[in-house]
Amino acid sequence: MSAEQNPVKRLLGDIDTSIKNSEFADWYPISKKEFRDTVRSPWIWVLSFIFIVLFALPAVLGLYFNIGQQFAEAGASLTTDAYVRFALPIAAPLLPAVAIVIGYAAIARESERGSLKILLSLPYTRGELLAGKFVGRSAITLIPVTVGLLTTLLVLLPSEIEIAWESFLLFALATMAYGVVFTAFAIGLSAALKTARRAMAASLGIYVYLQVFWSNLGAGLGNLLSDHANIDQVTQLHVELFVSLLSPIASYRTLVQEILQGSPIRSRLLLTSSPQVTCEEMLGGTLEVTQAGAECTNAALPPQYSTIAVIAYLLLWLVVPLVAGYYVFENKDL
Amino acid sequence: MAAIELDGVTKQFGSLTALQGVDLTVEEGEIFGFLGPNGAGKSTTINILLDFVRATDGSATVLGHDIHEEPKRIRARTGVLPEGYDVYDRLTGRQHLSFVIESKDADEDTDELAERVGIADAIDRKAGGYSKGMQQRLVLAMALVGEPDLLILDEPTTGLDPNGARLMREIIREENERGATVFFSSHILGQVEAVCDTVGILQNGRLIAKDSVAGLREAAAGDTVLRVTLADGDGTDAAVTAIEGLEEVSTVTADGTTLTVGCDSDAKMAVLNAVEESGSEVANFETEETSLDEVFAAYTEQQEQEQAEVDA
Numbered sequence: 001m002s003a004e005q006n007p008v009k010r011l012l013g014d015i016d017t018s019i020k021n022s023e024f025a026d027w028y029p030i031s032k033k034e035f036r037d038t039v040r041s042p043w044i045w046v047l048s049f050i051f052i053v054l055f056a057l058p059a060v061l062g063l064y065f066n067i068g069q070q071f072a073e074a075g076a077s078l079t080t081d082a083y084v085r086f087a088l089p090i091a092a093p094l095l096p097a098v099a100i101v102i103g104y105a106a107i108a109r110e111s112e113r114g115s116l117k118i119l120l121s122l123p124y125t126r127g128e129l130l131a132g133k134f135v136g137r138s139a140i141t142l143i144p145v146t147v148g149l150l151t152t153l154l155v156l157l158p159s160e161i162e163i164a165w166e167s168f169l170l171f172a173l174a175t176m177a178y179g180v181v182f183t184a185f186a187i188g189l190s191a192a193l194k195t196a197r198r199a200m201a202a203s204l205g206i207y208v209y210l211q212v213f214w215s216n217l218g219a220g221l222g223n224l225l226s227d228h229a230n231i232d233q234v235t236q237l238h239v240e241l242f243v244s245l246l247s248p249i250a251s252y253r254t255l256v257q258e259i260l261q262g263s264p265i266r267s268r269l270l271l272t273s274s275p276q277v278t279c280e281e282m283l284g285g286t287l288e289v290t291q292a293g294a295e296c297t298n299a300a301l302p303p304q305y306s307t308i309a310v311i312a313y314l315l316l317w318l319v320v321p322l323v324a325g326y327y328v329f330e331n332k333d334l
Numbered sequence: 335m336a337a338i339e340l341d342g343v344t345k346q347f348g349s350l351t352a353l354q355g356v357d358l359t360v361e362e363g364e365i366f367g368f369l370g371p372n373g374a375g376k377s378t379t380i381n382i383l384l385d386f387v388r389a390t391d392g393s394a395t396v397l398g399h400d401i402h403e404e405p406k407r408i409r410a411r412t413g414v415l416p417e418g419y420d421v422y423d424r425l426t427g428r429q430h431l432s433f434v435i436e437s438k439d440a441d442e443d444t445d446e447l448a449e450r451v452g453i454a455d456a457i458d459r460k461a462g463g464y465s466k467g468m469q470q471r472l473v474l475a476m477a478l479v480g481e482p483d484l485l486i487l488d489e490p491t492t493g494l495d496p497n498g499a500r501l502m503r504e505i506i507r508e509e510n511e512r513g514a515t516v517f518f519s520s521h522i523l524g525q526v527e528a529v530c531d532t533v534g535i536l537q538n539g540r541l542i543a544k545d546s547v548a549g550l551r552e553a554a555a556g557d558t559v560l561r562v563t564l565a566d567g568d569g570t571d572a573a574v575t576a577i578e579g580l581e582e583v584s585t586v587t588a589d590g591t592t593l594t595v596g597c598d599s600d601a602k603m604a605v606l607n608a609v610e611e612s613g614s615e616v617a618n619f620e621t622e623e624t625s626l627d628e629v630f631a632a633y634t635e636q637q638e639q640e641q642a643e644v645d646a
Contacts, residue, residue: 029436037422040424118419120409121477122409333388
């Protein structure tokens with residue numbers, strides 16, 4: 001079938017042409033090349049496959065055989081929210097690892113091997129190169145996420161489980177953003193560091209630190225300040241909550257919790273060591289323990305813990321590594 | 335306007351000085367051979383021209399654009415065959431070419447390009463499976479995309495067999511006839527001698543000579559070596575005496591019937607006449623022009639001597 005007869009192909013061709021002709025998309029051929037090249041890497045397929053299996057299958061199978069009933073709120077029918085609860089603790093630690101493997105080699109490997117010389121012999125600035133790499137590799141990261149989510153939907157559609165479209169799509173969006181953030185993080189380090197090995201070590205090292213130690217950092221820092229600087233308990237909780245939210249893993253988790261709980265306050269409370277004090281002293285509310293869990297009523301969330309702020313903290317992990325990576329890359333000898 | 339203009343370009347890597355105040359002008363439309371031993375700073379110069387590394391001091395323009403301010407405009411009109419590059423193993427030759435065509439907003443046929451460099455039958459295979467010579471041909475084809483005004487070729491014959499090297503020279507000539515300036519570096523003198531209009535010799539980070547191939551040859555060793563074979567050995571001594579009497583001759587040595595004469599390049603007829611006048615018959619004669627190898631050696635030695643004098 002020729003391109004003229006196939007509407008999908010024609011549409012893709014039209015999109016391709018219009019991006020190509022856009023004045024601000026000089027980086028576009030790089031992102032396309034990057035996608036074509038990376039998508040042929042067997043490693044990324046192995047990793048994506050593992051991710052898809054872990055992300056979609058256990059939760060889906062569990063729900064299919066009604067093991068997920070315990071996650072449903074009492075009396076309510078089983079919805080995809082139960083799946084999201086299942087998938088969140090899998091996606092939160094696993095997706096960064098996938099994204100890092102996709103991103104860490106982006107520039108450092110090409111620099112080591114010498115293909116960067118071919119790329120930069122073409123009419124691209126180093127910034128455009130970085131932009132093209134970011135877009136192309138982010139698209140690769142979105143493949144396992146999308147396939148995992150679609151697999152879930154395909155299995156759940158014929159089942160008795162009700163699909164809660166709004167929360168499911170928001171979860172999909174948050175997870176995609178989360179994957180892209182870690183891809184950008186790894187690419188930024190790849191642009192700044194000399195070898196791919198170092199970029200991988202640095203990005204995985206920071207990721208492990210975030211995953212394993214960061215959750216204790218906020219509480220530890222709060223304690224430290226309380227012991228030595230005599231701060232009061234509310235300040236201590238502020239330190240704890242704020243520092244926790246600066247981790248992209250925590251901010252992603254709390255955003256997804258927010259989608260499920262329908263309340264930013266309840267999902268933020270999950271991050272503190274003392275929900276009652278946080279609710280009553282810091283937020284000025286009343287903590288009520290219901291069947292569905294603790295609920296903080298009549299409370300006001302300070303702007304630094306609002307949804308927008310948390311999204312901004314998450315995106316900082318995209319912007320800062322890319323900008324810092326660009327700065328180092330722009331000024332270095334290849 | 336000069337195609338390439340370097341003005342006092344200095345590059346230091348830590349305490350190592352890779353280039354030291356290099357001034358160089360490459361005129362538009364010329365084929366410029368950039369010659370020097372490995373480690374002389376040729377690749378560093380090219381890397382500076384392409385803005386891969388930044389000069390510590392000095393400035394340079396390529397096609398009238400400042401190398402650091404407008405690298406993108408330079409690259410849009412330049413085709414590059416870099417040194418120590420690597421192709422994308424997982425992409426085919428055609429995908430490589432399409433990527434460059436798209437990047438340069440050019441409108442060329444991938445098959446024609448592949449045909450031109452002799453890899454037409456391998457164009458749909460992954461470049462990771464190409465031999466070093468084929469990869470070199472592929473990257474050359476990529477450099478030709480978009481009819482660039484300037485071709486920068488860093489050690490272009492590396493990895494090429496004699497056929498490939500010949501093809502490379504043909505393409506360099508064709509591109510030059512089309513109007514492109516060609517700047518290529520090499521440590522192999524034969525390559526440079528065969529195609530270049532002008533040659534620059536770089537050594538230890540300094541440009542020690544720049545001239546036409548003929549001019550360099552003359553500058554390095556003004557003498558032409560003339561080998562005269564006499565019909566018989568009887569008149570050898572008389573012939574030597576006669577030649578020695580000539581003003582333009584610097585050395586004469588005799589070996590049986592063969593006389594080796596060092597003289598000015600235009601003294602050939604005078605030498606032959608002197609031999610005939612001395613009563614001998616010339617059976618054969620040949621002139622030997624100094625090769626660039628010798629020119630290069632002469633320049634290098636001269637430079638070392640001067641350096642030794644400075645040091646002393």
